[in-house]
Amino acid sequence: MLAILDREIKAYFQSPLGYVFVGVMFLFTGYFFFAYNLYGNTTDMRGIFSTLFTVVLFLIPILTMRLMSEDKKLKTDQLLLTAPVSRASLVLGKYLSAVCVYLLSIMSTMVAAVVISRLAEPEWPVIFSHFIGLFLLGITLIAICLFLSSLTESQVIAAICGFAASFFLMLIDTLSPVISLPFVKKILEGLSFQNRYTSFTLGILNVTDIIFFLSITFLFLCLAVGALEKRRWS
Secondary structure (H helix, E strand, C coil): CHHHHHHHHHHHHCCHHHHHHHHHHHHHHHHHHHHHHHCCCCCCCHHHHHHHHHHHHHHHHHHHCCCCHHHHHHCCHHHHHHCCCCHHHHHHHHHHHHHHHHHHHHHHHHHHHHHHHHHCCCCHHHHHHHHHHHHHHHHHHHHHHHHHHCCCCCHHHHHHHHHHHHHHHHHHHHHHHHCCCHHHHHHHHHHCHHHHHHHHHCCCCCHHHHHHHHHHHHHHHHHHHHHHHHHHHC
């Protein structure tokens, strides 16, 4: 798994993708930090983290689009499938490489927090809660988009499917208020990433929300492993 992880991280930074992703995240964070905190003269970082929800939704598919589809297109997946490494280790190696790049990109929020601390005393427990929520959101979306990437050899199609999944997650929040059936509305509210994420931006570490994100992550990682197994025997 470590060999796969090392290979994939190097692939990110031997191409512009890793630098562009990290740079764009820093750019958005810097802009919202200026708009909400410096210009608004506040130490409350809730505005930054709330806005980054949408940014992450639509940037993650770009980060993950090549993870599985590129190997299928180049036919190097056959070498990986016959290598003495388990399918789970292969998926985890690729998954963790994207998580590492994502973690590096969201460190921009902590840079902003440090800048704030030079001007006033920020609420560090609340900021760490924000950060944990943003991290959990990202790793869950990476797992979803990794699975979608495993279904095609086209990076473009993988990215489009990721964007579609992100749009669906946003659509849940718009559908829930107009649904009249109580049980359907309850299901949609339970699946809403926005509702789960909002509690973190309020400084609340809800165990139920943490379990939700980790469960969805585990589910889609298992589906990605299953997709690899199916390809192996097909």
